[in-house]
Amino acid sequence: MDIGCSHFLVRISDGATFMDALSKARKKSEQRNAEKYMVIIPQVVRRLEGNDFKIPPATTQDLREFGQEYFTSKDQHEEYQYFAKYDMADLMYVFNSKEINFYPNILVIQKSLKNEGLFSIFTHVYGKIQTNKNDNVQEVNVWNGSHFRDDCNGGIVKDTKELSCFFSNKMSDLNGEPMVFATFNYPPYSVLEYNVSGNIENFEDGIEMRIAILLAQRMNFTWSLYVDAENFWGEIWDNGSGNGMLGAVSSEKADLAFAAIYLWEHEHDFVDYSETYVRSGITVLAPHPLPLPQWITPLLPFSKSLWIAVFIGVFLAAIALFTLARIHKYINISKEPADRYCDPSECLLRAIGLLALAPDPTPPPDSQTGLRQLLLVWLPVWGLLLATAYSAGLSSALAIPHSQPPIDTISQLAESQLPWAATHPAWAFSLRGATDPIHRTLLNNFKVMNEKELHAHSMGRSIAYAVERLPAGNFAVGSYLQGKALEHLRLMHEDLYYEYVVTALQKSSPLRPPLDSLVGRLCAAGIPLYWEGAVSRRFPIMGAKYVGRKLPTPAPTALTIRVLQGPFYLLCIGLTLSLLIFIGEQIYKPKN
Incomplete structure (x- = not known):
């Protein structure tokens, strides 16, 4: 099976062993071909009857023939007569094994016991195991081996020439066969209404529920629901068992499962996936950013990098003033006293004063060098531009x-180290195996909480909440986020990751080809997008309208003392420092 074969010719001697081995091979195979064609030729020697039960080794090959025949062989110059009898029990076990439901295209050839040279071709009636085993077996045709070369039909007794008569489409009409859908209430994918006693009421809806119901109508089968409300998606363990709806499919308690199942790699080892039909983006609702304290208002006009550039510019301007002043002092021939720019502190204060549009009120001497004059002209222009900005x-x-x-x-989100949480580990399944540091950080920050814990944290700022963004602009939001809690949360613009929604089926399930065909036709017509809007309008999710709302643009506000507290803080700090410096100078000032 792992090499991709789709047609098999099998000769078996033990039907029970073959079906058990076939079941194990199907579950362990990496190839997922749901349309396999199989012809089984049973080996007929099951019981030997004769004068002596000591069968010489040389005679065993002679006994492998169809039907009931006598054989004669010699052993040590003595003649023994044996009777080979075919046992029908193995044939019936093949048809009544549970594994047969994964192979609708199967034929079993048996030699007729009444007419020499005739071989009956049998198949099974697809469906669950019947109470009467004979109800599962259906004769398709008869082949006459003696007329194989002379007959224009190749020995086929019944008048048919098409292969479809042997391998008919059994999946087109299942005649009300019962199937099991595994899901849970997760709007808008699957909507289940519960009554007061906790039982599901007599109606279901949802994007994926509509696809499953339409499949049941097209294939004519009945269905029931398997709901594991505690484990949601569940998990699949290494032995193939599990819980939740994924575990129900892998352990063959359910035929298919749906409710925002993604293309998860580990789970794909135990189940099959249908064609994709909805793109889902996973994002988070993070707490609203807090307003900045008003005392830092004077720092807001410039960014951090621009403030650094301004400080560097002031420092370089002070150095330039000091350097040119020292050069002028040494090259000046006259006996002029040293100007104030020879003092480093004076240069720094003058450079800072340029930012406040406070240039030097004293004009420089006429003996200034041209380079220094040019500097003293352009520095006020630089300060004017910065002050205006x-x-x-x-x-x-x-x-x-x-x-x-x-x-x-x-x-x-990764840099903030803010945990993000949901009700099940499946929200982070797609991040397993991530190698980049950002997604590894997000995976480590993921938390699993129950609905009560999530609701208790909803009014705080300790976690972010995972939500799904659907293609038509709708959102899948948990019921634990309602009312005022959503007013404190803000939708992150970027997706953590995106996935495509599929239906999970049993491995190599024959339901997958008709389901894929139906999904392809629905997606080509845009029906899933229409159903998304229809279900969202019929069953509005509490809080979904708050998630998708546009945040209002901040409007101008009137100036208050609270807004201007930053400049007043600077004034108080400046006056305090000036007073302290003045007192210090008076105390430690040396006496003349």
Whole structure:
């Protein structure tokens, strides 16, 4: 099976062993071919009857013939007569094994016991195991081996020439065969309404539920629900068993499962996936950014890098003033006293004063060098440009409220070290095996909590909440996020990751080809997008409208003392430092 074969010719001597081995091979095979064609030729020697039960080794090959025949062989010059009898029990076991439901295209050839040279071709009626074993067996045709070369039909007794008569499409009409759907209430994918006693009421809806119901109508089978509300998606263990809806499919308790199942690698070793039909983006609802404290308002007009550039510029301007003053002192021939720019502190204060549009009120002497005069002309221009830019930014910072940087990208979420949480580990299944540091950090920060714990944290700022973003603009939001809790949360613009939604089926399930065909036709017509909107309008999710809402643009506000507390803080700090320095100078000033 692992080499991709789709047609098999099998000769078996033990039907029970063959079906058990076939079941194990199907579950362990990496190839997923749901359309396999198999012809079984049973070996017929099951019981030997004769004068002596000591069968010489040379006679065993002679006994491998169809039907009931007598054989004669000699052993040590003595003649023995044996009777080979075919046992029908093995044939019936093949048809009544549970594994037969994974192979609708199977034929078993048996030699007729009444007519010499005739071989009956049997198949099975697809479906669950019948109470009466004979109800599963159906004769397709009869082949006459003696007329094989003379007959234009190749020995086929019944008038047919098409292969479809041997391998008919048994999946087109299942005649009300019962199937089991594994799912849980997860709007808008699957919507289940519960009554007061906790039982599911008599209606179901959802994007994926509609696909499954339409498949049941097209294939004419009945269905029931398998709901594991505690384990949600569940998990599959290494031995193939598990819990939740994925575990139900892998352990063959359910025929298919749906409710936002993605293309998970580990689970694919135990189940099959259908064609994809919905793109889902996983993002988070993070706490709203806090407003910045008003005392840092004077720092808002410039960014951090620009402030660094301004400080470097002031420092370089002070160095230039001091250097040119020292050069002028040594090259000046006259006996002029040294000017104030020979003092480093004076140079630094003059450079800072340029930012406040406070140039030197004393003009430089006429004996200044040309380079120094040029510097003293351009430094005020530089200060004017910076002061104008700062004034414009300050007016905006005072009028419009500012907040801390929001979490809009996965890198910002990783850098914030803010945990993000959901009700099941399946929300992080797609991040398993990630190698880049950002996604590894996100995987380590993921937390699993129950709905009560998530609701208890919803009014705080300790975690972010995982939600799904659907193609038509709708969101899948947990019921634990409602009302005022959503007013404190903000949707992250970037997706953590995106996946494609599929239906999980049993491995090599014959339901997959008709399901894939149906999904392809629905997606070509855009039906899943229409159903997304229809289900979301019929069953509005509490809080989904808050998640997808556009945040209002901050509007200008009136200036208050609270807004201007930053400049007043600077004034108080400056006056305090000036007073302390003045007192210190008076105390430690040396006496003349």
